[in-house]
Amino acid sequence: xxxxxxxxxxxxxxxxxxxxxxxxxxxxxxxxxxxxxxxxxxxxxxxxxxxxxxxxxxxxxxxxxxxxxxxxxxxxxxxxxxxxxxxxxxxxxxxxxxxxxxxxxxxxxxxxxxxxxxxxxxxxxxxxxxxxxxxxxxxxxxxxxxxxxxxxxxxxxxxxxxxxxxxxxxxxxxxxxxxxxxxxxxxxxxxxxxxxxxxxxxxxxxxxxxxxxxxxxxxxxxxxxxxxxxxxxxxxxxxxxxxxxxxxxxxxxxxxxxxxxxxxxxxxxxxxxxxxxxxxxxxxxxxxxxxxxxxxxxxxxxxxxxxxxxxxxxxxxxxxxxxxxxxxxxxxxxxxxxxxxxxxxxxxxxxxxxxxxxxxxxxxxxxx
Amino acid sequence: xxxxxxxxxxxxxxxxxxxxxxxxxxxxxxxxxxxxxxxxxxxxxxxxxxxxxxxxxxxxxxxxxxxxxxxxxxxxxxxxxxxxxxxxxxxxxxxxxxxxxxxxxxxxxxxxxxxxxxxxxxxxxxxxxxxxxxxxxxxxxxxxxxxxxxxxxxxxxxxxxxxxxxxxxxxxxxxxxxxxxxxxxxxxxxxxxxxxxxxxxxxxxxxxxxxxxxxxxxxxxxxxxxxxxxxxxxxxxxxxxxxxxxxxxxxxxxxxxxx
Amino acid sequence: xxxxxxxxxxxxxxxxxxxxxxxxxxxxxxxxxxxxxxxxxxxxxxxxxxxxxxxxxxxxxxxxxxxxxxxxxxxxxxxxxxxxxxxxxxxxxxxxxxxxxxxxxxxxxxxxxxxxxxxxxxxxxxxxxxxxxxxxxxxxxxxxxxxxxxxxxxxxxxxxxxxxxxxxxxxxxxxxxxxxxxxxxxxxxxxxxxxxxxxxxxxxxxxxxxxxxxxxxxxxxxxxxxxxxxxxxxxxxxxxxxxxxxxxxxxxxxxxxxxxxxxxxxxxxxxxxxxxxxxxxxxxxxxxxxxxxxxxxxxxxxxxxxxxxx
Numbered sequence: 048x049x050x051x052x053x054x055x056x057x058x059x060x061x062x063x064x065x066x067x068x069x070x071x072x073x074x075x076x077x078x079x080x081x082x083x084x085x086x087x088x089x090x091x092x093x094x095x096x097x098x099x100x101x102x103x104x105x106x107x108x109x110x111x112x113x114x115x116x117x118x119x120x121x122x123x124x125x126x127x128x129x130x131x132x133x134x135x136x137x138x139x140x141x142x143x144x145x146x147x148x149x150x151x152x153x154x155x156x157x158x159x160x161x162x163x164x165x166x167x168x169x170x171x172x173x174x175x176x177x178x179x180x181x182x183x184x185x186x187x188x189x190x191x192x193x194x195x196x197x198x199x200x201x202x203x204x205x206x207x208x209x210x211x212x213x214x215x216x217x218x219x220x221x222x223x224x225x226x227x228x229x230x231x232x233x234x235x236x237x238x239x240x241x242x243x244x245x246x247x248x249x250x251x252x253x254x255x256x257x258x259x260x261x262x263x264x265x266x267x268x269x270x271x272x273x274x275x276x277x278x279x280x281x282x283x284x285x286x287x288x289x290x291x292x293x294x295x296x297x298x299x300x301x302x303x304x305x306x307x308x309x310x311x312x313x314x315x316x317x318x319x320x321x322x323x324x325x326x327x328x329x330x331x332x333x334x335x336x337x338x339x340x341x342x343x344x345x346x347x348x349x350x351x352x353x354x355x356x357x358x359x360x361x362x363x364x365x366x367x368x369x370x371x372x373x374x375x376x377x378x379x380x381x382x383x384x385x386x387x388x389x390x391x392x393x394x395x396x397x398x399x400x401x402x403x404x405x406x407x408x409x410x411x412x413x414x415x
Numbered sequence: 416x417x418x419x420x421x422x423x424x425x426x427x428x429x430x431x432x433x434x435x436x437x438x439x440x441x442x443x444x445x446x447x448x449x450x451x452x453x454x455x456x457x458x459x460x461x462x463x464x465x466x467x468x469x470x471x472x473x474x475x476x477x478x479x480x481x482x483x484x485x486x487x488x489x490x491x492x493x494x495x496x497x498x499x500x501x502x503x504x505x506x507x508x509x510x511x512x513x514x515x516x517x518x519x520x521x522x523x524x525x526x527x528x529x530x531x532x533x534x535x536x537x538x539x540x541x542x543x544x545x546x547x548x549x550x551x552x553x554x555x556x557x558x559x560x561x562x563x564x565x566x567x568x569x570x571x572x573x574x575x576x577x578x579x580x581x582x583x584x585x586x587x588x589x590x591x592x593x594x595x596x597x598x599x600x601x602x603x604x605x606x607x608x609x610x611x612x613x614x615x616x617x618x619x620x621x622x623x624x625x626x627x628x629x630x631x632x633x634x635x636x637x638x639x640x641x642x643x644x645x646x647x648x649x650x651x652x653x654x655x656x657x658x659x660x661x662x663x664x665x666x667x668x669x670x671x672x673x674x
Numbered sequence: 675x676x677x678x679x680x681x682x683x684x685x686x687x688x689x690x691x692x693x694x695x696x697x698x699x700x701x702x703x704x705x706x707x708x709x710x711x712x713x714x715x716x717x718x719x720x721x722x723x724x725x726x727x728x729x730x731x732x733x734x735x736x737x738x739x740x741x742x743x744x745x746x747x748x749x750x751x752x753x754x755x756x757x758x759x760x761x762x763x764x765x766x767x768x769x770x771x772x773x774x775x776x777x778x779x780x781x782x783x784x785x786x787x788x789x790x791x792x793x794x795x796x797x798x799x800x801x802x803x804x805x806x807x808x809x810x811x812x813x814x815x816x817x818x819x820x821x822x823x824x825x826x827x828x829x830x831x832x833x834x835x836x837x838x839x840x841x842x843x844x845x846x847x848x849x850x851x852x853x854x855x856x857x858x859x860x861x862x863x864x865x866x867x868x869x870x871x872x873x874x875x876x877x878x879x880x881x882x883x884x885x886x887x888x889x890x891x892x893x894x895x896x897x898x899x900x901x902x903x904x905x906x907x908x909x910x911x912x913x914x915x916x917x918x919x920x921x922x923x924x925x926x927x928x929x930x931x932x933x934x935x936x937x938x939x940x941x942x943x944x945x946x947x948x949x950x951x952x953x954x955x956x957x958x959x960x961x962x963x964x965x966x967x968x969x970x971x972x973x974x975x976x977x978x979x980x981x982x983x984x
Contacts, residue, residue, distance in 0.1 A: 118877055118880065119877060121879060122877035122878055122879040122880070125878075125879035126878070126879070129768050129769045129773055130773065132761065132762045132765030132766060133765060133769040135762060136762050136766045136849055136853070139805075139846040142800070142804065142805075143792070143796065143797060143800045143846070146803070146804045150803075208704055208705070209701075210701075211697055211698045211700070211701030211702075212701040212702045212705055214698045215695075215698035215699055215701060215702045219695050220702075222473075229702045229706065231971075232705060232709045234971065235709060235964060235967055236705070236708075237900075237903075237967075238903040238966065238967040239712065239907075239963065240903075240907025240909070240934055240956075240959050240960065241907060241909065242907065242934045242937050242956065242959070243712070243907070243957075243959055246719075246937070246941075246953050246956040247711070247715055250715040250716065250718075251711065251715055253719075258945075272708060275708070279705070290510070292508060293510055293513075294471070295468065295504075295506060295510075296506060296510045296512070296577075297527065298471055298496075298499055299466065299499055299503060299504035299506075299578070300499065300503070300523060300527065300577065300578070300581055301496050301499040301501070301524060301528065301581060302523075302527040302528060303496050303691050304691055304694075304695070305691050305693075305695070306527050306528070306690070307527070308694070309694075310526075310527050311514075311527070314514040315512070326791070329791050332793075333791070333793020333794070333795065335794065335910045336909035336910055336934065336937075339909075339938050339941070339942060340938070340941045340942065343942075344942075361793055361795045361910075364795050364796070364799060365795055365798075365913075368799055368802065368803075368914060369913075369914070384799065385799070388795070388796045391795075391796065392792060395788075395791050395792065398791075399787065494688065
């Protein structure tokens with residue numbers, strides 16, 4: 048006898064399950080209890096939020112342990128820890144961005160900040176701007192020019208070397224001993240501390256050009272040491288995922304290997320390669336340590352990477368903080384430093400978004 | 416422009432491993448030859464030695480002779496690239512170049528070899544190649560769209576058009592229909608029948624009905640066991656192989672008692 | 675049409691092949707040469723340090739007495755950073771890959787990648803101006819209540835610019851790196867295994883322990899090692915945040931120094947023996963990071979067989 052079964056009021060499937068509204072109740076209770084406890088020792092928004100979160104997690108886990116059993120409780124505990132860690136991780140990161148935004152915007156909006164250099168700006172001007180409450184003089188133009196030029200030269204060195212190496216690894220080496228050596232050394236290079244790369248470039252040029260050679264090009268060489276392994280790694284990954292079928296199809300048409308690589312393999316992988324290169328640029332444009340020991344400090348515009356000291360955004364930030372232009376009134380220097388920091392972050396962000404854009408633009412069209 | 420292929424005493428190795436042993440076979444011009452046999456018997460490997468594509472795999476090498484109208488593909492000083500531009504190949508899975516339009520895919524062989532070609536010649540070549548591949552009517556309005564937007568069967572015919580466009584003497588097909596649905600398969604089989612008027616066609620297939628339908632002659636390859644080399648067991652008119660084979664193992668295979 | 679003999683040589687194409695493969699090989703050789711050169715130049719430029727009389731070195735007790743404290747300082751700072759960043763970084767990665775709603779996860783992945791790209795000098799500036807001053811209070815409290823533990827021995831620094839602050843800044847810096855790399859690994863964990871675990875009635879956490887973490891172990895270790903390498907070599911964040919001094923046990927007093935910061939702070943004005951000494955310090959740092967890298971490779975290669983990644 049088959050009769051239609053009506054839905055049971057209390058399903059067997061929801062036995063030993065906490066009702067859906069439990070977390071909200073626990074959260075409410077946690078907030079109230081935390082507020083009460085805070086009232087005892089003195090109120091503080093940050094501690095209140097923290098305490099509420101801890102109480103909420105504890106309440107959730109305990110209630111689950113009582114009703115739903117040990118396994119569910121452990122699951123809830125793990126969830127609380129993971130979500131909690133995420134929130135804890137957000138705090139400093141939000142704080143970093145907030146600090147840079149708040150401190151950086153006034154300086155960045157100061158007229159002339161982007162267009163002028165620090166040439167002729169001394170402690171006198173800074174003191175004057177503080178006492179007379181006039182806009183801060185000086186700008187970041189020379190550092191921006193330096194950063195762009197140094198990074199450009201580093202890219203010009205790194206991309207051919209890195210791309211050709213990855214082509215060797217993927218297309219020519221067939222996994223021989225030498226390719227294993229290169230792969231290992233690229234890994235080692237990835238781990239070179241940036242300051243050591245700077246020391247290497249200094250030492251190299253000290254031998255070639257004489258001690259104390261500090262130019263933008265030395266800095267570009269130092270940055271290349273950091274950039275090449277990144278380019279090799281990302282391009283290698285991208286070349287590897289080009290299907291072998293495409294290479295074979297090209298060979299079967301009687302196309303030579305080098306043309307196959309240039310016209311089929313690289314165009315197919317170009318979106319990934321280009322975005323990898325852009326990310327590598329974003330990484331080295333913020334490097335500071337190697338520039339400190341290779342490019343020197345400059346306060347005026349220098350567009351020649353082969354002669355003379357050159358400023359860059361990161362070293363500009365560093366020197367403005369460490370050795371304010373006017374030791375008695377460091378505020379104008381701090382303002383310039385934060386503005387430069389904001390500019391640098393914006394630059395890095397733009398490069399990161401650029402990388403995604405580049406990947407999308409160059410991606411093979413499916414036409415569907 | 417069709418040429419015959421004579422293979423004598425051919426051994427194919429992967430490193431030290433003998434993959435295919437002692438093949439002697441003659442593939443007639445303007446005919447369709449099918450290679451059949453169980454998986455792993457070396458028929459695809461052997462096919463790839465006919466245009467030196469096996470060399471793409473590291474460690475693969477060949478002993479013996481393959482004559483294309485009397486010229487040995489493996490004699491000293493022969494550039495595999497020259498061989499491949501005269502002996503075209505179509506692969507198991509359709510593989511149009513994803514970065515190129517349909518038109519550029521057809522012209523790929525010409526353009527990638529940086530041969531200069533005028534626009535009118537190129538248009539004519541695209542039309543004639545696509546027509547030969549029975550694809551012209553389906554794609555003539557969207558030649559500038561990416562090739563990867565076509566259906567699987569259309570992509571495979573595009574690949575055939577691409578192979579034809581470099582005007583080869585021989586077309587090798589490595590299981591060209593195994594990734595396609597029955598209707599697309601039929602279209603390719605019709606196409607093979609037309610292609611043999613101009614080209615020497617060699618096709619590897621797992622599908623015996625297909626071999627029976629499209630080929631003039633059939634070669635049966637077999638393997639004695641794992642790790643043993645593949646061998647050419649029997650080569651004869653297709654009708655003979657399927658109705659009156661000379662070897663016991665051929666009969667077992669074509670009648671479905673094996674493999 | 676093509677009646678040409680096969681043996682006809684196609685001249686230009688072949689040359690192209692040779693030139694191109696030669697260039698590719700050359701680039702590979704160049705990389706080997708660069709790394710060899712890095713090591714050689716550092717050794718050559720460092721050598722005068724070891725031949726110079728002991729009394730002329732910084733501190734007057736020879737190079738090893740000079741380098742030892744800052745090696746320890748480097749290790750302490752990196753250790754603090756890893757202890758904080760590893761669990762949080764892995765949890766953040768798990769949150770993004772397995773806990774967050776799909777629509778949110780992608781955006782957060784971008785944000786983490788972006789944070790990993792923020793230049794270290796900015797973290798340093800933040801640490802010096804914001805974090806150090808807000809940690810003064812907690813340090814005071816630690817010194818008063820937990821002062822009996824050597825690392826919290828008082829009196830607490832009045833500026834908050836201590837090795838613990840430097841370690842925290844380093845942790846904030848390497849956290850996005852660890853999170854971003856482990857997230858990639860977690861996303862690659864085979865879906866089939868995860869679904870199999872869920873189909874057996876596992877809770878989400880049990881599924882992660884059964885099917886995700888074992889798969890990701892090698893990747894987590896390599897991410898942590900990469901973070902360690904970054905923390906060891908990080909220069910500016912430490913140089914800006916730490917008010918350096920001799921080696922001391924307490925983490926909340928000013929003191930200690932790291933190799934990278936020592937170089938950055940002193941190199942611009944260094945000449946003669948002092949310069950060689952700093953380059954020798956750079957060599958030591960290079961060797962430490964090399965060691966970390968090799969150990970990481972070794973651990974990963976050992977774990978590969980058990981990762982289930984095949």
